[in-house]
Amino acid sequence: MTGILDALAERLPPGAVVTDPDVVAAHGSDHAPFCASGTALALVRAASTAEVSAVLELASEHGVPVVPQGARSGLTGGANAVEGCLLLSLERMDAILGIDTTEQIARVQPGVVNADLSAAVAGHGLYYPPDPASWEWSTIGGNAATNAGGLCCVKYGVTADFVRGLEVVLADGRVVRTGRPTAKGVAGYDLTRLFVGSEGTLGVITEITVGLRPAPExxxxxxxxxxxxxxxxxxxxxxxxxxxxxxxxxxxxxxxxxxxxxxxxxxxxxxxxxxxxxxxxxxxxxxxxxxxxxxxxxxxxxxxxxxxxxxxxxxxxxxxxxxxLAIALERAGSFLSEDVCVPRAALADLMEGVAAISARHGLAITCTGHAGDGNMHPTVLFDADDPDQVARSARAFDEIMELGLALGGTISGEHGIGLVKRDWLETELGAVSLDLHRGIKDLLDPKGILNPGKVITMEGRRR
Amino acid sequence: MTGILDALAERLPPGAVVTDPDVVAAHGSDHAPFCASGTALALVRAASTAEVSAVLELASEHGVPVVPQGARSGLTGGANAVEGCLLLSLERMDAILGIDTTEQIARVQPGVVNADLSAAVAGHGLYYPPDPASWEWSTIGGNAATNAGGLCCVKYGVTADFVRGLEVVLADGRVVRTGRPTAKGVAGYDLTRLFVGSEGTLGVITEITVGLRPAPExxxxxxxxxxxxxxxxxxxxxxxxxxxxxxxxxxxxxxxxxxxxxxxxxxxxxxxxxxxxxxxxxxxxxxxxxxxxxxxxxxxxxxxxxxxxxxxxxxxxxxxxxxxLAIALERAGSFLSEDVCVPRAALADLMEGVAAISARHGLAITCTGHAGDGNMHPTVLFDADDPDQVARSARAFDEIMELGLALGGTISGEHGIGLVKRDWLETELGAVSLDLHRGIKDLLDPKGILNPGKVITMEGRRR
The missing domain is CATH 3.30.70.3450 (Alpha-Beta Plaits)
Incomplete structure (x- = not known):
């Protein structure tokens, strides 16, 4: 396995590859509790598209998994280390490349923090609406990779609605540009939307062009x-x-x-x-x-x-x-945060169903969320030192997803799938859709090096 | 080739398969001039998803191409017959399956005419914004297949922005549902957007769930x-x-x-x-x-x-x-309609460039369009009986696309690619993106029966 480290050292500038076990371990997981995390081989801090391309080219050649990371503020384990992987941090790629006030778009690198982009465009009377709760520290790259939502979505839509185009490094290191800077465009398949929300399993986003709006009152x-x-x-x-x-x-x-x-x-x-x-x-x-x-x-x-x-x-x-609420929950102890989205007409049934699950398992479950979108975050509180409570919280978590699906909803309105909902995704999608998902994953990542095991499993496909 | 006709007759109700050469020929092309059109084997009028599924299953089995059609109001040859194909009309699937005023969505079959949906939701104080010029006769299925635009896009967005979910019949006859009825959702890859705008080359849309808005003043x-x-x-x-x-x-x-x-x-x-x-x-x-x-x-x-x-x-x-304008152009003679979309800052350069092309070729070119989106429709007028004018109009058409790309724009803002812009699409996409497009086409249509030759060619891929 040192083969790839030597090769990386040759291709990347000094300091880009970090193998200090403490540093690597500190980058091994995101904000999801109870998610398996492997031991990474190294943390690679890429500073350019060319460096990301070199990393993926070598990773493909050596068959080493790559886990892309932004601020690791995700809630699903999507950025967790896979055993023997390279953790590929995009945080150094944090330049706002341009703000075009005539077209009302901005072009940014993936490591730009959401709040920094918002502040920069506000200076021009413009507005970048997507505002996940983590907006003060999460990155636009991570927001795009997970198709992040937020409080403003009820009126303005989610991250995907604002991504006009991407630069993406493919599994083999090739670089592709998707979308366009213009307001409209229908030339070819919508590859932009395919990468948005794919959680690093199809490619690594190295540049994002986002649409902006006039700032509201x-x-x-x-x-x-x-x-x-x-x-x-x-x-x-x-x-x-x-x-x-x-x-x-x-x-x-x-x-x-x-x-x-x-x-x-x-x-x-x-x-x-x-x-x-x-x-x-x-x-x-x-x-x-x-x-x-x-x-x-x-x-x-x-x-x-x-x-x-x-x-x-x-x-x-x-x-x-x-x-x-977020900080109050952190202080309250351990919790598992859900993210079901149901048709609005089913909102009351969801709330009452969650209350019943809470009573059945004898666990407090807070239920707060973006009610206008039917997207609630039931959050199971428990004592992590009490194995019985841990087991009950896991069952409550599953029952909430089951309830969301039974009410005609989805298991994730905005947090994504990562590791924590992978098995449930397969339930939601059904066999034919799952087969298409696996086909697309296989097409874009034939060696299975891109964030493997996240979002979907590849059982039944070759490898 | 009668094999498939016999098989279809067995699986479909009487009258669904039309082989009368006049009727078949009358359905052989859309509104694009100068587009090659083959001779179809038959016109199949499907009345249900099950019938579409049967058609595609048999077409796959027999290796017969299928060209899906709505109102054939397209401007790119996308609905034109391919030699020996089945023309698969979705016009009989014209039911509005439901309008949910609480969720503000509608579920429709592909043959529903845009104006009929608009009228139906207006009765509830709601609004379906996408309004292509053909909205009084084009269908929602066709609008989705081409990701149609319109006059309202400058404020409200294009068809894709309103499609929440689809039912699609795949090349082998399997049926997949994409998306969801809820306002938000990030469970899995965005297959909805992959099918929207794919012009019948990846699957046949048999149901569409669209988002609605409160009607404006x-x-x-x-x-x-x-x-x-x-x-x-x-x-x-x-x-x-x-x-x-x-x-x-x-x-x-x-x-x-x-x-x-x-x-x-x-x-x-x-x-x-x-x-x-x-x-x-x-x-x-x-x-x-x-x-x-x-x-x-x-x-x-x-x-x-x-x-x-x-x-x-x-x-x-x-x-x-x-x-x-549309009817005035029809009366004026033959014309080739363009659809470039440029960054708004380049709009004046586009207009002056088109005027120069008009002068250079000695042909009138009207230039009207959705200026707020930078999406113009330069339209070359010519005498179809004058071979020299025909040749000059084709050169002017190409030069306008070249100009659009040179100004940082796209060759199609809303009409799509079909046959008329296929070669230019490959120029716009570049080699890596084109390779991805071909891979996706191949994955979803391994036998190449879905509207083959439209949007992209498959040179360099197997078959």
Whole structure:
């Protein structure tokens, strides 16, 4: 196995290949708990497309697996080390290559942090909407590789909706450009979308061209507290079924979520509400107040107690509960985060089903998420030192996915598959689709070196 | 070759297989001029997914090519008969299977006419934006197969942006479902986008789930006349580079286009203008007038003579020139329609380049299109009975594509590739991308029966 390390040392600049076991081990996994992680051969920090190409060419030649990594903020084990692999970090490729204000696009390297791109385009009055919870540290390359979502998707769409073109290094080191810088284009198959969301299993993204939008007005915010999750969900469903313009954010937190946040930081919210909805409108001072009044009226019609923020700053305060959830969960102990997305009409059934799973297994499960999209993140809390709780949490996790599928939904709205949902993906796809997936994987990665074992298994195909 | 006809007769209901040579010949081509068309073996009118599946299974078994067809309104020869093929019409599969007002989606069969879907969802206050010029007769299946665009794309996006999921019959007759009914989802590779725009070369679409939007307000309209195409293009560029909300329509017609329309029907437009811009805003009575004033001001700053319609009805009158162009061109004689899309900053260079090509070849070329997207349709007019004009028009057509690529654009913004642009596609894609395209085609159509020879050739691959 030293063969490839020698070859890499010859092709890459000094310092690019790190074999210090501590450093390599520290890069061995992402944010997913309980995901198997192998021991990597080395960490390679690529600084250019040519270097990525050299790594993949040699990896193909030597049959060594390659696991591409950004900020390793993923929640599925997608960036976890595979035994004997090269961890290929794209973090050094962090240049914003250009912002074209006429075409309203930006061209970036994969290691650019989402927040840095957002700040850079904001300086031109422009807006890059995809805002995963990790947006302050996750990279555009990782966002594209997982097709990341976020809070704004309910109005603006997900990462894939903003990726116009890519530069991708293929398994054998060849470089391909997909898509185009123009607003429209139908020349050939949509390879861009094939790579977006493929989690490093089909190629390594080395450049991304993203579309931008005119920056919206500062959003105004309202919240409403409900005596039942179903009342909150019905409010969501009716709001989203309306033919009025969509909110720019529509988040739902259940009582367990608010309780977890309260233990971290008391925001003075009522302690008897079963659910809390947060709604924003960014249509500007002329229209947003009317949007919020409509929301408050609808909430009241379902027994909700609504509060409309006086200004953007007060709105940010109301959002604190939602924004604090991630850190409050970290403080609360171990947790398994789900990501099911169901038709909005099934949202209340999902919430009630999750509550039943929580009761059945005697485990707290918070349920917060992007209700306007039907995309919730039920999160199972447990004591990692209690083997029985660990086993029950795993069963609860599976049952939530089963519930999501039974309600006509999908096992992942935005986090991806990685390792944690691989077996469930095969259930969701069915035999014919799975066969197509394996065919595509095999076509693009005939030696099986690209993030092998992630997303899908290759049983039944050659190798 | 009668083998397959007998087999089809056994599997399909009476009347599904038509071999009358006149009927078959009448279905042998789409709206693209000068495209080769072979003699089909039969026209098969499928009425269900099961029937499509039977046709493809038998076609695979017998090695007979299959050309899927909708309304045959395409402009690239994509639906033209291949020698000895089965023409597979999906027009009988014209049911709207469901409109879900809560999720704001519709599920339709491929033969549903775009206008019929639009009317059906309008009854629920909803809106299906993609509006190719052929929307009154083209089908959603064909729109999806070609990833059709239209006038609204500048604000709302193209067909692909609205397709959430598909049912597709594969080359061997197997049926696969792609995508999902939910607002978001990242489970697996994006097979939906792979089939959308693949022009029947990878599978036959038998069901489409489309996303809908709340219906916008009735649009208000303004026009402006300019003394030069460049002044009009600069107005477009500045308007689209603005951080104000985008117009819902931004069309550009050059003098040659207005002249062609005038010969068909005099709309009283000035006869000395070199270019005409048509702009709409659908943001409602509270905001649209301000949008139009801003547009008029910008046009005036570039020497434009702007006219803001008093109401929606007057706006429709101003749009007549644009809407009449297609029929005016039909009346004017033979024409070759182009579809290049360039970065908006290159729009003026494109217009001037087309004018130079027109002068060089001594042929009138109208240049109208979706200026807000940089997507223009330069259209070469010629006398089909004059072999010299025919030859010159073909050279002009090629030079326009060359120009589009040289300006950093694409050879097709929305019409697709079919037969007419196949050789140019290979130029645009480059060797690595072309190899991937061929690999994907080969994977999904190993016997090469699906619309063979369209989009790409398979030279260099097995068979």
């Amino acid at each position: 500062a959003p105004l915010t309202a919240v409403a507290f409900f005596a039942s999750a179903r009342a909150a969900c019905t409010t969501v469903t009716e709001l989203m079924a309306s033919t009025a313009p969509r909110p720019s954010m529509l988040e739902l937190m259940d009582r367990a979520s608010v309780d977890v946040v309260r233990r971290y930081r008391d925001l003075g919210f009522p302690d008897d509400a079963e659910a809390m909805l947060i709604m924003q409108s960014d249509r500007g001072a002329g229209l947003a107040p009317g949007d919020l009044d409509r929301f408050a009226g609808l909430a009241a019609a379902h027994g909700g107690d609504a509060l409309v923020a006086a200004d953007a700053a007060e709105g940010e305060l109301l959002l604190e509960a939602r924004r604090s | 009735a649009p208000l309209t303004a026009v402006a006349f300019f003394a030069s195409a460049r002044a009009a293009c600069t107005t477009v560029t500045e308007l689209m580079a603005s951080t104000a909300p985008r117009p819902s329509m931004l069309e550009l017609m050059d003098r040659a286009s207005v002249d062609v329309v005038r010969r068909y029907r005099d709309l009283g437009f000035p006869d000395d203008a070199e270019a005409m811009l048509i702009m709409q805003s659908d943001r409602g009575a509270g905001l649209a007038p301000g949008d139009l004033d801003r547009f008029a001001g910008l046009a005036a700053a570039h020497g434009g003579d702007a006219l803001v319609a008093a109401d929606a009805a007057e706006g429709e009158l101003l749009l007549e020139a644009r809407r009449s």
